[in-house]
Amino acid sequence: MEKKDFEVIIIGGSFAGLSAAMALGRAIRNVLIIDAGKPCNRQTPHSHNFLTQDGATPAEISAIAKSQVLAYPTVQFENDIVIDVSGTNNNFIVKTVEGKVHTTRKILFSTGVKDILPEIPGFSESWGISVIHCPYCHGYEYKGQNTGILTNDVMAIDFVKLIGNWTQKLTLFTNGKAVFDRKIFDKISIPGFQIVEKEVAELIHESGYLKEIVFKDGSAQEIDALYARVPFVQHTDIPVKLGCELNEIGHIKVDEFGKTGISGIYAAGDNTSRLRSVSSAVAAGSVAGAFLNHDMISE
Missing domain, CATH: 3.50.50.60 (FAD/NAD(P)-binding domain)
Structure with a gap:
């Protein structure tokens, strides 16, 4: 040796x-x-x-x-x-x-x-590209675009307020029934902001760039970027x-x-x-x- x-x-x-x-x-x-x-x-x-x-x-x-x-x-x-x-x-x-x-x-x-990435098809392939963790690192590139936040946490409201600085086209995906009181979001002044409690089935992407988020009920929603704190x-x-x-x-x-x-x-x-x-x-x-x-x- x-x-x-x-x-x-x-x-x-x-x-x-x-x-x-x-x-x-x-x-x-x-x-x-x-x-x-x-x-x-x-x-x-x-x-x-x-x-x-x-x-x-x-x-x-x-x-x-x-x-x-x-x-x-x-x-x-x-x-x-x-x-x-x-x-x-x-x-x-x-x-x-x-x-x-x-x-x-x-x-x-x-x-x-x-x-530790969730076992959602398309997530790991898009991680660091359009599935992102930090708006200061990536937010400017997705400013004004269809953006999601994937979390089901009582601290979600703080993350929503933060990301709202970069885009108003914002959806909070809880990947199942929300564990928090939705009323805490009543004063969020982001036009069109919504909370979707459907379970996520798959992320559709091209070479890591998101196109759609598909839910287990078969429905889908267009998306350009997805924030996630894993x-x-x-x-x-x-x-x-x-x-x-x-x-x-x-x-x-x-x-x-x-x-x-x-x-x-x-x-x-x-x-x-x-x-x-x-x-x-x-x-x-x-x-x-x-x-x-x-x-x-x-x-």
Whole structure:
């Protein structure tokens, strides 16, 4: 088995991980990024709200970032999957699927989260394209169009008010009988707003772009975009096994600098925050990388 020593191993090489690696590379730290190559936004056709890269694909942004990060000679990248991390601060051991064993002083988890998508035909194929989660990421592209919100939650009214900023052609689909009091929507001042309590059978789409939402009673409704807040799990349970805590939502608990409750272990990106965007992941990674360096200087 191959064995190498690093100052920091970054597990997960998407935007947060690459950003942290750049900060560490510029601090002349010996860094290894290990990444499986399957980011959660791989279906998303365009990324927005990120200065200088608005409208580029996530893959394009990531490719540029990777080339710039790897220009720093102390940073390395491996396409692999981490299966185990053991040890303590300044003496961690990282094992991978490919049988490699690395030692490192510090660990940064930038592993993201895994969305649990409903088993509705057409949903997963459209996820990140026209079935979307964030109006700040995608709302402008669907402004004024036939838009749905798929949820059956007492907090639905807040989501309806939010999406109403981008379109007035808005329908709340509860996928079955509503569990909330419909009267809370009586004061919603969105012309034509409606609540549909029919069970959803299928989403009709072309290459991920929605055309219709079909119900189990055989009826259908035209639709261009569908917002959905789906549950998620951490991509890996290794941080929890190491003693890192999750909050009530399921994110890894970190302080403002990305520190977990376990000495020597940091986390950054979607696995720590509900702010799931390229810009927020880059910002979190940059902060975590800088403070990892501060930690090592202090020691």
